[in-house]
Every structure is written in structure tokens, then in C-alpha cells.
Amino acid sequence: MKIINSKVDAKLNKVKNLPWCENIVPLLLLFIFVAAVPPPTAKKIYRKSISTIVIDAGHGGHDPGCHAAGVKEKEVTLAVALSVGKKIQEQLPDVKIIYTRSADKFVELWERAAIANKNNADLFISIHCNSTKNNTVSGTETFAMGLKKADENLEVAKRENEVILLEDDYIERYEGFDPNSPESHIYFSLFQNAYMDQSIKLASKVEQQISKGINRPGRGVKQAGFVVLWQTKMPSILIEIGFISNKKDREYLSGNKGVDEIATGIANAVSAYKKSYESSSSAKIN
Numbered sequence: 001m002k003i004i005n006s007k008v009d010a011k012l013n014k015v016k017n018l019p020w021c022e023n024i025v026p027l028l029l030l031f032i033f034v035a036a037v038p039p040p041t042a043k044k045i046y047r048k049s050i051s052t053i054v055i056d057a058g059h060g061g062h063d064p065g066c067h068a069a070g071v072k073e074k075e076v077t078l079a080v081a082l083s084v085g086k087k088i089q090e091q092l093p094d095v096k097i098i099y100t101r102s103a104d105k106f107v108e109l110w111e112r113a114a115i116a117n118k119n120n121a122d123l124f125i126s127i128h129c130n131s132t133k134n135n136t137v138s139g140t141e142t143f144a145m146g147l148k149k150a151d152e153n154l155e156v157a158k159r160e161n162e163v164i165l166l167e168d169d170y171i172e173r174y175e176g177f178d179p180n181s182p183e184s185h186i187y188f189s190l191f192q193n194a195y196m197d198q199s200i201k202l203a204s205k206v207e208q209q210i211s212k213g214i215n216r217p218g219r220g221v222k223q224a225g226f227v228v229l230w231q232t233k234m235p236s237i238l239i240e241i242g243f244i245s246n247k248k249d250r251e252y253l254s255g256n257k258g259v260d261e262i263a264t265g266i267a268n269a270v271s272a273y274k275k276s277y278e279s280s281s282s283a284k285i286n
């Protein structure tokens with residue numbers, strides 16, 4: 001990673017060469033990264049209202065995402081994303097909805113963020129499906145960028161970030177990000193700091209609407225480093241709407257009822273967030 005300076009490299013090598021500390025190396029590495037690499041900063045932009053929302057259906061085209069028993073993540077995410085957009089439009093007719101894709105098409109991760117930035121979007125919502133070896137695990141998880149327990153959530157971030165390997169020039173494009181390196185994921189989790197509070201507020205509303213509003217199992221708000229959220233210049237979340245690896249979740253998400261309910265939960269959360277944001281002091285600073 002060229003983003004890590006030589007001082008950090010030297011420290012890492014020093015730590016790696018100590019024979020007695022095998023077990024604490026991951027912790028030390030994390031500490032060194034946080035201590036030695038200044039967190040990336042972004043100019044905080046205050047918005048008076050939420051008027052443009054980008055909805056990002058994960059994967060697409062030659063990237064199916066996770067899949068099981070014939071159900072493909074790229075198809076579920078597209079159906080849910082389009083339904084979320086339609087429902088937001090019905091509830092909030094003044095809001096402009098932009099999709100990063102509205103068909104079965106491969107869109108590189110940097111381009112998804114670029115679409116949001118170019119359109120000066122106020123929110124970025126990326127929709128994905130989860131997968132894990134333990135097929136009894138089910139429910140939604142909503143992520144914001146951040147370091148809190150990022151190591152615990154590494155597996156999800158790793159799986160979602162691996163898609164960049166399908167892109168040309170990914171090493172240059174993502175500043176040396178290596179999807180196989182835990183340090184890369186942890187470093188990336190530090191981006192989006194300026195929007196972290198608002199992203200977490202939106203993520204909480206999504207989890208609330210899903211668990212209480214539509215009565216689905218919600219696994220809560222989490223934080224990790226996602227490449228798709230790396231360069232967005234607005235509050236951004238990534239929703240794992242359920243586990244393709246779990247039979248019940250898979251059947252629910254591949255049916256019209258599931259798509260409609262999950263989309264309702266997300267759209268209601270956006271409406272609640274918009275209402276709360278626009279009546280709060282943060283919208284009135286500018």
C-alpha cells in the first residue's frame with residue numbers, strides 16, 4: 001500500500017521480527033496503523049435538505065455476488081434497489097432518485113461513488129446480501145464506515161471488497177488497496193469520518209424500521225471499511241439485507257413479498273431520517 005509511509009513500514013517490520021509476540025501482532029498492527037497514520041479528513045458539508053439520493057444495487061453483470069440454490073445477490077439487490085427508489089419517490093415526491101445501475105450491468109466500485117459525487121447526492125445507500133458458512137445465521141446488518149469493531153466485521157468487508165479484483169487497473173484506482181490484507185480493510189474503515197455520525201443515524205433508522213417496522217430479524221448497526229463507500233462525499237451506508245446462505249432469508253428475499261417489505265423498511269427509514277435531519281440544527285448551520 002503506497003498510502004502507508006516508510007515510517008510505518010519500518011515499525012511493522014520491527015514488530016513482525018519479534019519472536020515472542022505472535023499472538024499480539026494483529027493488535028499491535030492495528031494500534032500502529034491508528035497511531036501512525038493520520039486519519040483521512042474530508043471537508044464537512046452541511047446540507048439544508050435531503051434532495052438527491054443515490055441507490056446502489058450491489059454487483060451486476062459478470063459479478064453475481066454471493067449466490068445459493070439459484071438465487072443471485074445481483075438480482076435480489078437490483079429488485080430491492082428499484083423498489084426502494086419507487087417507494088421513496090411515492091413518499092417524498094420532491095426527492096430525486098439516482099440509481100448506479102437499473103439493469104443487470106457491471107459497474108466498478110469507484111464509478112458507483114463517482115455517480116453520487118457528480119450528482120452532489122445527499123445520501124448514498126448501497127444494497128447487498130450477506131453470506132456465511134454458518135447457514136443458520138439470518139437477518140439484516142447495516143454498515144457505516146468506521147473502525148469500531150471493524151476487525152470483527154472484516155469478513156463482510158473482505159467479501160464485498162473482493163469484487164475489485166474483477167476490475168482493470170484496481171491497484172492504481174484504489175491506491176494500492178489489497179483485498180487480501182486485513183490492514184488494508186482497517187485503514188479504509190477510517191475514511192468517511194466527516195459523515196460518520198449522520199451515516200450511523202441513517203443506519204440506525206434502517207435497522208429500526210426493519211426490526212420493528214416490518215418485524216424482520218435485525219443484527220444491528222455495524223462498522224467496517226468498504227471500498228464502495230470510500231470516496232463518497234455524503235452520509236453513506238451499506239445494507240446487507242439478509243443472508244443468501246440461509247434458506248429462510250434466501251426464499252424471503254427472492255420473493256415479491258420479501259422484496260416489497262425490505263424496500264418498505266428502507267424507504268420508511270429514509271423518510272424518518274430526512275424528517276429528523278431537516279428539523280435538526282445540523283441542517284441549519286449553513
Ligand SMILES: [Zn+2]
Pocket residue numbers: 058059065066073128129160
Ligand atoms: Zn455484495
